[in-house]
Amino acid sequence: xxxxxxxxxxxxxxxxxxxxxxxxxxxxxxxxxxxxxxxxxxxxxxxxxxxxxxxxxxxxxxxxxxxxxxxxxxxxxxxxxxxxxxxxxxxxxxxxxxxxxxxxxxxxxxxxxxxxxxxxxxxxxxxxxxxxxxxxxx
Amino acid sequence: xxxxxxxxxxxxxxxxxxxxxxxxxxxxxxxxxxxxxxxxxxxxxxxxxxxxxxxxxxxxxxxxxxxxxxxxxxxxxxxxxxxxxxxxxxxxxxxxxxxxxxxxxxxxxxxxxxxxxxxxxxxxxxxxxxxxxxxxxx
DNA sequence: CTTTGTGCAAATTCTTTGCACCAAA
DNA sequence: TTTGGTGCAAAGAATTTGCACAAAG
Numbered sequence: 001x002x003x004x005x006x007x008x009x010x011x012x013x014x015x016x017x018x019x020x021x022x023x024x025x026x027x028x029x030x031x032x033x034x035x036x037x038x039x040x041x042x043x044x045x046x047x048x049x050x051x052x053x054x055x056x057x058x059x060x061x062x063x064x065x066x067x068x069x070x071x072x073x074x075x076x077x078x079x080x081x082x083x084x085x086x087x088x089x090x091x092x093x094x095x096x097x098x099x100x101x102x103x104x105x106x107x108x109x110x111x112x113x114x115x116x117x118x119x120x121x122x123x124x125x126x127x128x129x130x131x132x133x134x135x136x137x138x
Numbered sequence: 139x140x141x142x143x144x145x146x147x148x149x150x151x152x153x154x155x156x157x158x159x160x161x162x163x164x165x166x167x168x169x170x171x172x173x174x175x176x177x178x179x180x181x182x183x184x185x186x187x188x189x190x191x192x193x194x195x196x197x198x199x200x201x202x203x204x205x206x207x208x209x210x211x212x213x214x215x216x217x218x219x220x221x222x223x224x225x226x227x228x229x230x231x232x233x234x235x236x237x238x239x240x241x242x243x244x245x246x247x248x249x250x251x252x253x254x255x256x257x258x259x260x261x262x263x264x265x266x267x268x269x270x271x272x273x274x275x276x
Numbered sequence: 277c278t279t280t281g282t283g284c285a286a287a288t289t290c291t292t293t294g295c296a297c298c299a300a301a
Numbered sequence: 302t303t304t305g306g307t308g309c310a311a312a313g314a315a316t317t318t319g320c321a322c323a324a325a326g
Contacts, residue, residue: 055307088253118265128252173315186283
């Protein structure tokens with residue numbers, strides 16, 4: 001599904017800026033911050049403002065077309081891939097990897113059947129291959 | 139294990155302030171923010187500064203005696219319970235519940251055996267009993 | 277003494293808000 | 302026109318930093 005279809009499907013009016021942000025999110029699985037999206041798009045949209053990136057990503061998140069990631073203590077990160085998967089973050093270099101996980105249907109918490117679960121987020125933290133080597137040289 | 143033992147075991151010098159913060163974290167499973175800890179302790183330690191709470195909680199987190207929770211978009215939250223469990227956050231009222239989960243030993247990600255996993259964080263988001271009722275009255 | 281923790285104030289960073297202007301229906 | 306999006310500048314909030322003083326060994 002391309003950017004235009006996705007926005008239309010969610011009743012989001014497809015402005016130039018919104019299409020550009022959506023397109024960027026769909027083609028970059030880097031879990032970018034607001035700044036990263038802004039810096040990537042600003043050259044091609046000279047009048048672009050960071051406020052618009054905030055507006056747009058917040059709107060997208062409310063509509064469920066991107067996901068907010070709380071994995072990074074400093075900045076908000078967003079993921080354009082809303083299919084079921086989890087994330088690994090390297091404590092050393094900060095790189096974030098996608099980890100594929102099984103689709104699981106409706107989640108019911110055994111001990112808390114009264115809690116209605118809409119989203120499940122799983123974050124792994126540790127060290128990536130490069131940083132493991134760097135920190136424990138042969 | 140009490141606050142003093144815990145700090146000593148991690149080679150953290152047990153100042154008055156640090157003991158008070160650790161004690162608070164051990165006796166309040168409310169996943170408090172820096173502000174909440176500060177407001178709770180300030181009356182009994184009149185000279186207390188918020189900087190000290192930041193210093194202390196950051197130190198504790200580095201030493202692994204408290205856990206940082208990225209579940210709340212606005213503020214950093216901390217958990218004095220470092221045993222294996224996950225969290226549920228109500229999208230409506232913001233309440234955070236502990237969800238007990240099975241102890242699982244060393245985690246190895248099937249498709250990424252090269253990633254060394256130190257921590258696994260699972261967050262559920264949805265609606266708690268009270269808010270479910272409120273939003274869908276009989 | 278010497279090291280280390282504390283706490284004030286200032287600085288930084290991230291994010292939101294108010295408002296005027298622009299664009300599209 | 303009227304509605305809604307954009308973007309600037311300012312405000313707001315959370316967190317960090319620099320530095321002087323205090324405390325403990």
